[in-house]
Amino acid sequence: MEGNHDHGRALEGRRVVIVGGTSGMGLGAARAAARAGAEVIVAGRRPSGERAASAPEDARLAHETVDVTDEGSVKALFERTGELDHLLITAAPNPGSWGVFLEQDVAGAQQFMNAKFFGSWACARYAAPRMRAGGSITFLTGGAAVRPRAGASMVSATFAALETLARGLAIEIGPLRVNTIRPGYTDSEMWSFLDDEAREQLRQKVRAAMPVRRIGTVEDIGHAAVFLMTNPQMTGAVLEITGGETLVDGL
Template sequence: MTSSSKQQEATLAPPLTLSGKKVVVVGGKTGIGLGVALAAHAAGATVVVASRRIASAEERPDLAEFLQISVDIRDESAVRAAFDTIGPLDHLVVTASPDLGSWGSFMDADMNGVRSYMEGKFLGSWACARHSAPHLKPGGSITFLTGGLAVRPKAGFAAATSSFAAVEALSGSLALELAPTRVNTIRPGFIDTDMWSFLPAEHRDGLRRKVEEAFPARRAGKAEDIGHAALFLMTNPYVTGTVIEVSGGETLVPSVS
């Protein structure tokens, strides 16, 4: 091989393949997490889906290609045990999140709702990173998931806004602390999944129409859009400490909610 050929080979973009890699997707049984799990599997990875309950093959035939493990990320001892069971892994993607309508309001009689949300999102993400780190192979990565609320707060969503911003700050901190393990965050916009099932059907349909009319992408996001972004972050060896927004241009237009 000539020197020019070697130089050209060295400058080629890394392939979007995960052949021979083990990818753990926390919250990978539904919605965005399932989109990430499917993308990783299509790229050749062995995929472990971690969620609170293991589904049977009869119940969820779409999960047949994945290994499943049960874990509640609000329970640190359970998270530690889960990653000890999983063993060596190449990439971790934490997509699990409490329901958007689960925390109540800022002026509730107590703070039980926000404490539960923070435990399920911020501290759960922290625990997954903490207990996966000793098992990550060289060249591995951790990817978190937040949302547009991290940079565009809305009334009534203080718990989610605060939790998302905290996860993004954690991502940058861990990119330094765990280096050379790469740590990044995906910040989705409106992704049309069952995450929005807490809304009445007519409200959800109306929101989808507004998104299609207002967003520059002229459509609602899909779980596979986030899967594609996760695949990029897992396979590009020079991206760390960053937040990738996959929002269809949501932050360029007035709020549609």
């Protein structure tokens, strides 16, 4: 693992719920929170029997199933989990739902917005009343919020809306804290639709283009998530973890 990602036991005695925490960046954050001493509940679409356990911390994760596009499912999740201290929502729609603007209809565009924006909204809505003092909510967006790309206009619009929602909620539900992590290219399961050769080519392109000369890791996102959970002065903020992606020309 590159860099120092040790937060000690900063989350000892805290309950953390990570929606989307069964793989990728969410799982990276779940492992980081577990290492920091938290009781961690991970929730995702896949049945728990299909979730891989490959790190020592995985044995300490409690598993739940949720569909963020179903308000009833989200509400039931937080009724089951009860009181919590921190919530992170990393759940993301299928990449195939991004859509080229002139090839989309309204229903297609709404599919992405419903899954990412309103899914995150629902998680925050039903978690907030159960949060203990000092609690926090963290959303996850991406560099496209400020660097749109052709063929992904709904991604940019949805991410920007979610970052704006976080700032609004920071005011509305304070002293609960609400922040956003904005990752860049991160080596995670989100690229699983690429074959091994294409994925390695992506890694090489990212390393060459980024000022930090590396592609992000899920551990980077986990470190950022624990920081936002444990720093009592962070609210209404966007923490950009892009390796400088927004400073350079796109890949």
